[in-house]
Amino acid sequence: SSELIQPLSVSVALGQTAKITCGAANIGMKNVHWYQHKSGQAPVLVIYRSRQRPAGIPERFSGSNSGNVATLTIIEAQAGDEAVYYCQVWDYTTDYVFGSGTEVTVL
């Protein structure tokens, strides 16, 4: 099974660092992708293949992946970063799998 476990919510003070985790057995052996989804808008790819940043995504967004946990890190958090963040992997038994989503609130 490739169920991806994410915390339901993460709160971060303005200008501080948020870390969003995505857990699964041996996820460090897979490519993990992260999407930012604001209500009513199109989801946006913010990190692909665990640590690569698409063109146009600020350097404040970074990713890491090792062992059983992948992490999306947002430094210098801004109000505009408030969204639900989803991790995603591809697995040959379950195809494209998304995590349950983490709502990020900037205080």
Added chain:
Amino acid sequence: EVRLVESGGNFVQPGGSLRLSCTASGFTFSDYWMHWVRQGPGKGLEWVANIKEDGRETYYGDSVKGRFTISRDNAWHSLYLDIDSLKVEDTAVYFCAAGQHFADCLDFWGRGTPVTVSS
């Protein structure tokens, strides 16, 4: 500018049928795998189906196999999802997405089109 615009969402009774469409612009449509992903009310994202660049391969999530059919028309830069035997649990916003490689990320997404299945 990359754009994916979905249409066709509607209110449908259980057992009914629907065709969703997605029109693409701003990228070479025929170079991308195309996907449908849905989000039920209060739920997360669920991958539904995808189709190869040339349309010759299709794959489906377990919950929709046998009822959903994905297709594309590269000449019209369009993606389709035909849904039969609709169930209440198919109620969701349906997103169209594009990915350059199989088994990889979804590079671009649309805003989605809502489907409500209810009697």
